[in-house]
Amino acid sequence: MKHAYVFPGQGAQAVGMGKDLYDNVPEAKALFEQANEILGFRITDIMFAGTPDELKQTKVTQPAVFLHSVILAKALGVGPDMVAGHSLGEFSALVVAGALSFEDGLRLVSKRALAMQAACEAQPGTMAAILGLADEVVEQACAETDGVVVAANYNCPGQLVISGAVEAVDAACEKLKAAGARRALRLPVGGAFHSPLMEPARAELAEAIAEAPIHTPVCPIYQNVDAKPRTDPAVIRENLIAQLTAPVRWTQIVRNMLADGATEFTELGPGNVLQGLIKKVNAEAAAESRSTL
Structure with missing residues (x-):
């Protein structure tokens, strides 16, 4: 029996997230208050009772999702056999596996959010979900489109998100519709995440990641960049910078x-997107999502 814990990324947030933990678990309340101190504003006020628009600001969203996931994992006392996180969720996974401290993880996530926000403002971009085509077809269409557009999120078979400059993403979408995509749909995101347009943010974050202490995790972390199980702090750091x-x-x-023996997946944090994606990768997989104790 191997239990895999997985952690969601930006987009999973919902008003009220984490409030029951704050109200019912003294250790959780202490961590939330510590987060308010570190961030320099009361993120808990926005998480528990803000508006969806307030929660949607990148500088709020990313730390909010991270905090919900990590504090829930600590409250449950999880002992994972393997971990992974989708995009931002990789930072939650690293903290839960003991590779990063709670404080360092939160500081990096906050820096990442601000750096990504600045990169989006400097160079507008977008993302689009492509449904119903093989990955290779999508990759080829991106390669043949002028401008910056790349495959950004391999979410599950037949669902790939592309990312890049607005005109290039639109042009690739037209090509992919012509190639038989079931849908080619622009996503309501603030920028071209996981594309070359994030280079200014990567460079800025690289410095902070280089300085953060990264320890050997208690279990392998399957990283976004190469999907392989990693335990070497130097490799984890390199992959985190490239992410x-x-x-x-x-x-x-x-x-x-699954190939390495995962028998059970638990998604920790807001939403249940990853649980659904896991089932689409393998319908037999045992997957659940938890957002509360």
């Missing part, structure tokens, strides 16, 4: 975890 401009290989991560 912002590289694709999220979620399909490959789930397949590798």
Whole structure:
């Protein structure tokens, strides 16, 4: 029996997330208050009772999702055999596996959010979900389109998100519709995440990641960049730095975890997107999502 814990990324947030933990678990309340101190604003006020628009600001969303996932995992006292996180969720996974401290993880996530926000403002971009085509077809269409457009999130078979400059993404969508895509749909995101347009954010974050102490985790972490189980702090650091401009290989991560003996997946944090994706990678996989105790 191997238990895999997985952690969601930006987009999973919902008003009220984490409030029951704050109200019912003294250790959780202490961690939330520590987070308010570290961030310099009361993120708990926005998480528990803000508006969806307030929660949607990148500088709020990323730390909020991270905090919900990590504090829930600590409250449950999880002992994972393997971990992974989707994009931002990789930072939650690293903290739960003991590779990063809670404080360092939160500081990096906050820096990442601000750096990504700045990169989005400097160079507008977008993302689009492509449904119903093989990965190779999508990759080829991106390669043949002028401008910056790349495969960004390999979410599950037949669902790939592309990312890049607005005109290039739109042009690739037209090509992919013509190639038989069931849908080619622009996503309501603030920028071209996991594409070369995130290079300024990657460079900025690289410095902070280089300085953060990364320890040997208690179990392997399957990283977004190469989908392989990693325990070497030097490799983990390198992959974390590369993550912002590289694709999220979620399909490959789930397949590798299953091949390495994962018998049960638990998604910790807001939403249940990853649980659904895991089932689409392998309908037999035992997957659940938990957002509360």
